[in-house]
Amino acid sequence: MxxxxxxxxxxxxxxxxxxxxxxxxxxxxxxxxxxxxxxxxxxxxxxxxxxxxxxxxxxxLFRPGIVRSFTTSQKLNHIAMLRHNFILTFRSFKRYKTSFLINIIGLSTGLASALLIYLWINDELNVDKFHDKDGQIYQIMQNFDTPNGIVTRNYTPAHLAKALLKEIPEVEFATSTNTVYQSNWAKGIVSSEGIFMDAKGILADEDYFSVFSYNLIRGNKDLVLEDKNSIVISERLAKKLFKPTENIIGKTLEWKNENLRSIFQVSGIFENTPLNSTVQFDFIINYNVLLDNNSESRDWNSDHAYTYLVLKEGTDTERFNEKIAGFLGSKHPQREKCSLFVQQYSKRYLYGKYENGVPVGGRIMYVRLFFAIALFILLIACINFMNLSTAQASRKMKAIGIKKAIGINRGALIIQFLGESTLMAILSLAVALLIVVLLLPQFNIITEKHLHLNPDIPDTLSIVGIVLVTGIISGIYPAFYLSGFNPATVLKGKFGTAFNELLVRRVLVIFQLTLSAVFIVGFLVIYKQIELTQTKNLGYDQDNVITFQRQGEIDVNGFEVFLSELKNTPGVVNASTIAGNIMKQINLNAGYSWQGSTPEDGEIVFPSPEVNYNFIETLGIELKEGRSFSHEYSNEFSKLVINEAAAKMIGFKDPIGKYVKRNQREMQIIGVVKNFHYTSLHESIRPVFFRYGPNGRTVMVKIKNGAEETTIENLKEIYEKFHPNYPFEFTFLDEDYQMLYDSENKVSALSKYFAGLAILISCLGLFGLASFTTERRIKEIGIRKIMGSNAFDIVRLLTGNFTKTIIISIVISLPASYLLAKNWLDSFAYRIDLEWWYFAGAGILVLFIAWITVGLQTIKAARVNPVNCLKDE
Structure with a gap:
């Protein structure tokens, strides 16, 4: 009806x-x-x-007799259909070789990039995660309230761990360690039975192995650090010192450095520290060794420890932070402006950056960045598959129409096309794994990691997941598009290219090329910012300056002789020393007050390194007024040389000759140096107060240009004369400076490769589309040539639509790349200006590469003999 x-x-x-x-x-x-x-x-x-x-x-009506049978015969039909689909897929691959190669190259390259980035991200996310009580281990952090804002540091007083364990019920275990801040206490020579080894260790109290899960091969974790004369050594050190390695417990070894020479008894052996541990060490001795030999370390107003806690399960960390915030102020009056809080230990690696006392990220930014890069590169490769599949739909129309006419529903066709894209992804995975195996050694060099493909279940499941997602994303649009045709229309031959299809395809190409342009801008900006760090005038001369550490037991007079011989070595311009490191470990324990500062302020903590004579001259720091430390004057211990930022902070119009107080002791300002960058360009220049100190362990030697090799050999001889049994290990100051930008340098190197891959995959897609477009319009080209069109007209015709698409993608990429670049540069206090040519250059490069890619096909088509174009008519 x-x-x-x-x-x-x-x-x-x-x-x-x-x-x-x-x-x-x-x-x-x-x-x-x-x-x-x-x-x-x-x-x-x-x-x-x-x-x-x-x-x-x-x-x-849902009753027996009417309900159809759901038996295993249907399953058998599905299996047969699946087998049939696989056969059709392989035939399609074999028949359309160009499309197959373009897809396999694009997807395998995208998957290889994603797998490499996955390995890197997985390693980053698992740093320090191997401890059994990972979720309960926290590190005590300390906020210093200064006139320049809140400064966050991770070192604390040595007695803090035991005090918190005793007074705060939420603390289950607590331990103090000493590694970097006073690293000279934990570096030295260990020897046994005539074997000498340069080793790095840590000092820790008896609860260390209750907090951290470094596996003990020998010894009881509750007892190995109980005795001050005990030492726990790594499996690696045990094998080097003792041969054979059986029955090592109870054997003795000697440890000596500039602070201590003592005999220790081996109480335990631990497995070598995992590669994904931020702390690497060869031995552990009792923390009381430091307390007994350094009176300053016992003071509540002195920071000589890293403090770690195991909080009881269920502890509210926010309430705990409120509870301990003023803990130091209750122990020492000069610590009233210091506030404590905890941060989960395993998160410190990724979230180690603070602004005004608040965590604002860190390395996690690069983890997110590379995750986005991997995702976008995979998307670009998937888009190639989508575009080529929909563009070649006419080849499959009649087959689809016949299948739908004989009763195959749309769902079965969708499964067929998704199976085709998934199979393509699986084949691409095989090629991608080969690429990863070949590139992984070089990738490890760039990232300075030890990544490798693991056949374990988590990694295998992750890789399978990546492949399946890639296959589904690649095939989902073509599957729904191709399965939606009306069979009657298709079989009558009345099908054409729909406007929606062209629009979607163009949008996908625009997305590809936009990402490529953004990658290029990102690489240019990172490269130029790194270049700024290498060329910016830092306010001191780091060229041809080598640094090395004093070792062993040298008295002050002996060290003066050593320093004098260094200065008199041919090729040496000057030499001096500093306590700590000019860029990494400037002493922050010096608090100052001055006339005009309020009593409520108390002493304000500033970087205040101890330096020797000629330090300012060795580094070429420019003296603005006054003088530097000199042998010609007495009592230099009560003198200060400050930088311009410090002079501005204290507010003296003429600071030379003025006095400030440090620990209630008056110190006279004798010189002002111009501001210089003693930290990375991420941070603004802050006030510095130089004190005189002849006992700095870091030696800095300025060498004449062109005489480096001979001079270093002479310095090595002098060093070994004064430091027997200690190796001469030095670094160039400019190399140390570049280590401040270790993450940025790695990102710069990797972004160069990934930007190139993004462009390569996008060009593959353009090449495929251009090939197919010219193939479909080959008769039109022949007719136009017969009607008088020349090759240039044909090329212009065929490249016109592509050019519009490319220009649209460039326009879209401009604001996106600007915002991303600006966001990254905001992490630097000193940064490049975003010049217009970064964006114009990226756009022109994308346009040029795309023109070449498309032009290869269009020029070839324009030169075809029109007779050959029309001969099948």
Whole structure:
């Protein structure tokens, strides 16, 4: 019966349910009867009642005799269909080799990039995560309130751990360690039975192995550090010192450095520290060794420890932070402006940057950046597959129409096309794994890691997940697009390129090229910022300056002789020393007050390194007024040389000769140096107060240009004369400076490669689309040439649409790349200006590369003989 257009159609859901469970032989007759009954009820009872009764009738029909059989025969049909789909897929790959190669190269390159980045991200996310009590281990952090804002540091007083364990009930275990801040206490020579080894260790109290899960091969974790004369050594050190390695417990070894020379007894052996541990060491001795030999370390106003806690399960860290915030102030009056808080230990690696006392990120920024890069590169590769699949739809139209005409539903076709894209992803994975194996050694060099492919379950599942997601994303649009054609229209040959198809394809190409342009801008900005760090005038001369550490036991007079011999070595311009490191470990324990500072302020903590004579001259720091430390004057211990930032801070118009107080002791300002960058360009220049100190362990030697090799050999001889049994290990100051930008340098190197890969994959897609477009328009080209068009006209015609697409992508990339670049540069206190040519250059480069890619095909098509174009007519 016919139904008026104005009539409301019957509800679809019950009819779909009927089609699903009803036997095919009965379905059409039953559905017809139900529709006639529905129309009758609608006229007599109304729409709502008719719909309700239709639903009721369909549900009542769900009974034996009408419900179709759900048996294993269907499954067997599905298996046969799956086998059939695989055969068709392989035939398609074999028939359309160009498309297959473009897809396999694009997807395998994208997958290889994603896998490399996955390995790197996985390693970054698992740093320090191997401890059994990872979720409960926290490090005590300390905020210093200064006139320049809050400064966050991770070192604390040595007695803090035991005090917190005793007084705060939420603390289950606590330990103090000493590694970097006073590293000279934990570096030295260990020897046994005539074997000498340069080793690095840590000092820790007896609860260390209750907090951290470094596996003990020998010894009891509760007892190995109980005795001050005990030492716990690594498996690696044990094998080097003792041969054979059996029955090592109880054996003695000697440890000596400039602070201490003592005999220790081996109480335990631990497995070598994992590579994903931020702390690497060869031995551990009792922390009391430091306390007994350094009176300053016992003071509550002195920071000589890293403090780690294991909090009881369920502890609210926010309330705990409130509880301990003023803990130091209760122990020492000069610590009232110091506030304590905890941060989960394993998060310190990724979230180690603070601004005004608040965590604001750190290395996690690069983890997120590379995750986005991996995702976008994979998307670019997937888009290639989508575009080529939809562009070549005409090749598959008749096959699709025939399948739909004989009863294959749309769902089966969608599964077929998704299976094709997934199979392509699996084949690409095989190629990608080969690429990863070949590139991984070089990738490890760039990232300075020890990454490798693990066949374990988590990594395997992750890789399988990446491949499946890639296959589904690649095939989902072509699957729904190709399976949606009307079979009658297709079989009549009345199909063409829909506007929506062209629009979607163009949008996808725009997305690809936009990302490529953003990658290029990102690489340029990172490169130029790194270049700024290498070329910016830092305010001191780091060229041809080598640094090395004093070792062993040298008295002050002996060291003066050593320093004098260094200065008199041919090729040496000057030499001096500093306590700590000019860029990494400037002493922050010096608090100062001055006339005009309020009593409420107390002493304000500033970087205040101890330096020797000629330090300022050795580094070429420019003296603005006054003088530097000199042998010609007495009592230089009570003198200060400050930088311009410090002079501005204290507010003296003429600071020379003025006095400030340090620990209630008056110190006179004798000189002001111009500001210089003693930290990275991430931070602004802060006040510095130089004190005189002849006992700095870091030696800095300025060498004449061109005489480096000979001079260093001479310095080595002098060093070994004064430091027997200690190796001469030095670094150039400019290399130390570049280590401040270690993360940025790695990002710069990797971004160069990934930007190139993004462009390569995008160009593959453009090449494929250009090839197919020229193939489809080959007869049009022939006709145009017969009508008088020359090769240039043909090229312009074929590249016109591509050029518009490229220009649109460049326009879109401009604001996106600007915002991303600005966001990254905001982490630097001193940064480059975003020049217009960064963006214009990236756009021109993308346009040029795309033109070349498309032009290769269009020029080839334009030169074809028109007779060959039309010969099949």
């Amino acid at each position: 016919t139904r008026k257009k104005t009539d409301m159609p019957p509800p679809k859901l019950p009819l779909k349910l009927l089609k699903w469970f009803c036997k095919p032989d009965y379905h059409l007759d039953i559905e017809g009867d139900l529709l006639e009954l529905y129309d009758h009820r609608k006229k007599t009872l109304g729409d709502k009642k008719a719909k309700f009764l239709l639903i009721k009738d369909v549900l009542l």
